[in-house]
Amino acid sequence: MDWTKQIGRYAIVMLLQVLLFNQLQLFGVCHPYIYVMCLLMMPITLPHSVDMVIGAVVGLIMDVFCNSLGIHMSACILLMFLRPYILGVIINDKERLTEQINQQTIGLVPLLKYAAILVAVHHLMVFALGAWSWYHIGFILIETLVSSVLTLVVLLGYNALRYR
């Protein structure tokens, strides 16, 4: 795994997130967090605990920009914690996990399943913690659905262009 490439990708995607996607104001329910695609596509070569620390750092950086200290961090930690288990369920061939996770290496449908579950969990956690009450549960679910779909569209679009 090429680390400079990986870090460069993180920087670009985070910038996109902060400068473009954080500015989206579609009916108040659309807040896609496309930066999770970096976490999702990272190869599973590092120890699980290190993965979670990376998730924590990425989430913390995003929190600083969103003024939501701890919220993205906890969601990203959860995402990185669940990642190998979800991936293990969806694809059986563990050999392929050493590479970067994308459309080429695991296939379109497994990628979609894997990303959909984790993106939904991440977004739900972010919105639920942001609301900090179950009173708005209906709104949170709609927000999660709409935003997750948009995040997935971006993720799959990137994959379709880059890893045909």
Place this chain on the structure above:
Amino acid sequence: MQNLLKILLRYSNFLVFIVLEVAAFLLIGFNNPYPRSSVLSTANQVVAWQHEQVSEINGYFSLRHQNELLAEENAALRNQLSAIDSVQTGEALYYAAAKVVQMTTDEQHNYLTINRGSKDGIQRGQGVRNGDGVVGIVRTVGRNYSVVMPIINTHTNLSCRFAKNDYIGTLIWDGKNSRFAMLTDVAAHMVVNQGDTIITSGLSPVFPEGIPVGTVENSVLKEGDSYHTIRVRLHTDFKRLKYVEVIQNKHQNELEELNHGLD
């Protein structure tokens, strides 16, 4: 003891997860309510800079709206000014802000369309100006839109005067360049200097006196000519015209009736 270590090692990932999550939730707790750490929030220099840049960019998207507000405000201010002036001059002027929705500048007979019509009190023959100077005269009035003949139309015939000595001339357009017009009927004995300011004369009810028209770019007086050929650089840049104000003279109908009565 060995068993405990085994269990810890076996579940080490889960323990890391729990520790990290606890840290995250502690941060959420710290963050809520105030005071929050200034380094880990938008008070941070870098983050504040980013937000400033973003709001700067977003500002461009609201420029159109801001412009409309400013145009309205300009018209309102001019109305207040004309209320003060009317005490002295007896003129009763009202300004209505309008937006240019369509215009041509490269033809002989240019026209522009504004988004105000009869329902806003616009009438044929009213003058149109903007912040820089004279724009034109209303020719056709619809319910919501009006067509204005700008001074860059070869039909134009605008009575003007020099600001310095009140000498009167007629402004026409030669159909060539939207930045320049010609001032005619200025007799040869008049001394014309480059940079002289031309304003409206106030001799017609269309424009009140003193609206800026342009400045003298150059003036040619050939041997034997009895009139100057004066090129005037127009104050109004028609290629960039976006917002105008229609001048509504409350006495215009009366003045026109009087003039017609003379014919």
